[in-house]
Amino acid sequence: MNGEHAIEVTGLRKAYGSVPVLDGIDLRVERGSMLALLGPNGAGKTTTVRILSTLLRPDAGTARVHGFDVERQAGAVRRSIGVTGQHTAVDGLLTGYENLVLMGRLFRLPGRAARSRATELLERFGLAEAASRQAKTYSGGMRRRLDLAISLIAAPPVLFLDEPTTGLDPRSRNAVWETVRELLTGGVTVLLTTQYLEEADQLADRVAVVDGGRIVADGTPARLKQQVGAELLELAFADPGAFHLAREILGQDGPRADERALRVSVAVEHPKDVRRILDLLAERGVDPDRLGVEKPTLDDVFLTLTGAHAGGGQ
Amino acid sequence: MNTVNTVNTPVTRAGEARWALSNAGALVGRSLRHITRSPEQLMLMLFLPTMLLLMFRYLFGGAIATGGMSYVNYVIAGNIAVSVTFNATATSVAVAGDMLEGIVERFRSMPVSSPAVLVGHVAASLARNLVSIAVMVGVGLLAGFRPVAGPGQWLAALGLLVLFTLGVSWIAVLLGVLAKTVEGASGLSMPLVFVPYVSSAFVPPGTMPEALRVIAENQPVTPMVDAVRALFLDQPVGDSAWLAVAWWGGLTLVAVPLAGVLFRRRSAPGSR
Numbered sequence: 138m139n140g141e142h143a144i145e146v147t148g149l150r151k152a153y154g155s156v157p158v159l160d161g162i163d164l165r166v167e168r169g170s171m172l173a174l175l176g177p178n179g180a181g182k183t184t185t186v187r188i189l190s191t192l193l194r195p196d197a198g199t200a201r202v203h204g205f206d207v208e209r210q211a212g213a214v215r216r217s218i219g220v221t222g223q224h225t226a227v228d229g230l231l232t233g234y235e236n237l238v239l240m241g242r243l244f245r246l247p248g249r250a251a252r253s254r255a256t257e258l259l260e261r262f263g264l265a266e267a268a269s270r271q272a273k274t275y276s277g278g279m280r281r282r283l284d285l286a287i288s289l290i291a292a293p294p295v296l297f298l299d300e301p302t303t304g305l306d307p308r309s310r311n312a313v314w315e316t317v318r319e320l321l322t323g324g325v326t327v328l329l330t331t332q333y334l335e336e337a338d339q340l341a342d343r344v345a346v347v348d349g350g351r352i353v354a355d356g357t358p359a360r361l362k363q364q365v366g367a368e369l370l371e372l373a374f375a376d377p378g379a380f381h382l383a384r385e386i387l388g389q390d391g392p393r394a395d396e397r398a399l400r401v402s403v404a405v406e407h408p409k410d411v412r413r414i415l416d417l418l419a420e421r422g423v424d425p426d427r428l429g430v431e432k433p434t435l436d437d438v439f440l441t442l443t444g445a446h447a448g449g450g451q
Numbered sequence: 452m453n454t455v456n457t458v459n460t461p462v463t464r465a466g467e468a469r470w471a472l473s474n475a476g477a478l479v480g481r482s483l484r485h486i487t488r489s490p491e492q493l494m495l496m497l498f499l500p501t502m503l504l505l506m507f508r509y510l511f512g513g514a515i516a517t518g519g520m521s522y523v524n525y526v527i528a529g530n531i532a533v534s535v536t537f538n539a540t541a542t543s544v545a546v547a548g549d550m551l552e553g554i555v556e557r558f559r560s561m562p563v564s565s566p567a568v569l570v571g572h573v574a575a576s577l578a579r580n581l582v583s584i585a586v587m588v589g590v591g592l593l594a595g596f597r598p599v600a601g602p603g604q605w606l607a608a609l610g611l612l613v614l615f616t617l618g619v620s621w622i623a624v625l626l627g628v629l630a631k632t633v634e635g636a637s638g639l640s641m642p643l644v645f646v647p648y649v650s651s652a653f654v655p656p657g658t659m660p661e662a663l664r665v666i667a668e669n670q671p672v673t674p675m676v677d678a679v680r681a682l683f684l685d686q687p688v689g690d691s692a693w694l695a696v697a698w699w700g701g702l703t704l705v706a707v708p709l710a711g712v713l714f715r716r717r718s719a720p721g722s723r
């Protein structure tokens with residue numbers, strides 16, 4: 138339990154049959170911080186989470202969670218973690234309240250503690266009114282929230298959330314983010330996978346991008362955006378003619394174009410790049426209508442770093 | 452909410468055992484609760500034994516010769532056997548649901564001794580079957596069943612039925628663990644329902660064609676049914692009680708570890 142890393146992963150490998158899925162993953166997550174694992178479908182995010190939560194044995198490499206080895210000290214790991222898997226797993230025949238109390242009892246919380254904690258979590262996840270209804274009558278988002286609540290029943294010091302907000306409406310998503318922030322403040326360590334880059338941007342101290350079973354980038358969201366480099370010069374045009382011409386002229390600069398908005402964006406490193414581009418356009422008699430310089434988003438990071446494999450998974 | 456729990460760690464072996472026992476208790480409670488929430492289980496528990504008894508008593512009863520004994524007196528033990536095997540299909544389905552719908556996986560990421568899930572299902576199965584047996588005997592009494600057993604014989608009959616139910620339930624659990632889909636689980640366990648039909652449950656094996664008679668006289672349901680019937684009616688039990696104990700004790704002793712091993716293999720790291 139010593140050391141400042143709540144999660145330490147070194148050289149993790151896993152293959153299904155002869156298909157390698159994880160090809161040497163290294164991760165460190167500081168106690169009380171959040172790491173967001175990003176990556177295209179099939180990159181190996183869920184596989185990583187399943188190994189860290191003792192559900193799957195790695196072929197090679199080591200992983201320690203809360204100071205315990207996931208293979209040799211699986212029991213201790215299980216007592217230290219809460220897991221919300223990618224697929225919701227609640228008992229449909231039990232009510233929301235009964236689900237939580239059962240899970241609390243399985244962690245051997247005293248009966249009274251389990252009951253009061255169940256009530257508190259139902260309240261927090263907006264399920265108080267549905268507390269005494271069978272979970273099979275819940276909507277998908279409600280089930281998801283119950284699933285999240287279950288993973289918190291024993292107040293675990295380490296939390297694994299595999300796409301926790303998929304399928305949640307914006308209000309529920311905000312509520313989940315709020316809860317996660319509070320948990321982080323309280324010293325809980327969180328490893329989250331997500332497809333919502335905004336989620337990673339909002340919550341994570343660090344982001345690791347997985348692609349093809351390897352970590353292709355790892356750093357703070359700001360650092361990663363920097364790594365993608367350039368700021369983006371956005372040029373908007375008044376008419377389709379100018380837009381198409383501009384796209385043609387800037388072709389060699391690799392513009393990303395939005396045909397409907399008549400907008401072209403070009404990566405720029407220096408202010409003088411902006412002048413060069415405007416000159417290039419002016420030579421052919423094209424003038425942008427409006428212009429702006431934008432910072433890259435995590436979307437840009439994602440698309441740039443995982444480009445080669447995008448859409449290739451699954 | 453904001454505080455990090457200190458980790459509860461069972462360090463001693465006794466601690467481990469207490470933990471497993473507490474888990475099993477919680478999971479038995481869960482499965483018992485499922486009974487009242489599941490229309491299918493309720494049907495099998497209450498309606499099926501009633502229907503079976505009335506059907507065999509009034510529909511077939513007149514046409515089957517059982518050598519002097521009234522048919523309802525003859526058939527009630529057999530009806531109990533069919534009811535138990537019918538109820539087993541619900542157990543298989545429940546186990547398969549847990550295996551396939553993520554519940555077992557959730558338990559495996561928790562400090563839960565996960566085979567305790569299976570113990571929960573068997574306990575619930577036992578409870579359902581005891582209710583079914585009570586219903587069967589109750590309806591039977593109204594329909595002319597006239598037991599003449601003393602308290603010791605009742606207890607012995609109950610003991611045999613509990614052992615039989617445990618054996619059948621563990622076999623049902625095994626099939627539920629093996630099923631690849633939840634629907635598949637009821638298909639896998641369906642053959643169990645027909646096993647009592649080729650026994651002494653409904654007709655004396657002596658009246659059967661040779662091949663069926665040989666099967667009926669040598670399969671595990673026959674001594675169980677014969678012994679229970681004899682105990683109910685205060686007749687000589689002969690070897691049937693010991694044979695029944697040997698068969699169902701043996702089957703249980705095989706089914707329990709096998710279910711455990713298959714459960715681990717089916718749900719264990721690396722297997723999926």
Ligand SMILES: Nc1ncnc2c1ncn2[C@@H]1O[C@H](COP(=O)(O)OP(=O)(O)OP(=O)(O)O)[C@@H](O)[C@H]1O
Pocket residue numbers: 153158176177178179180181182183184185223450451723
């Ligand atoms: N049981 C399995 N058998 C064979 N291949 C598997 C199995 N589970 C996962 N895979 C493969 O491993 C790869 C990684 O899967 P994983 O679920 O870890 O991806 P992911 O990053 O979580 O993707 P997503 O964003 O779609 O959830 C995929 O190519 C997948 O097909």
Ligand SMILES: [Mg+2]
Pocket residue numbers: 182183184223299
């Ligand atoms: Mg996944």
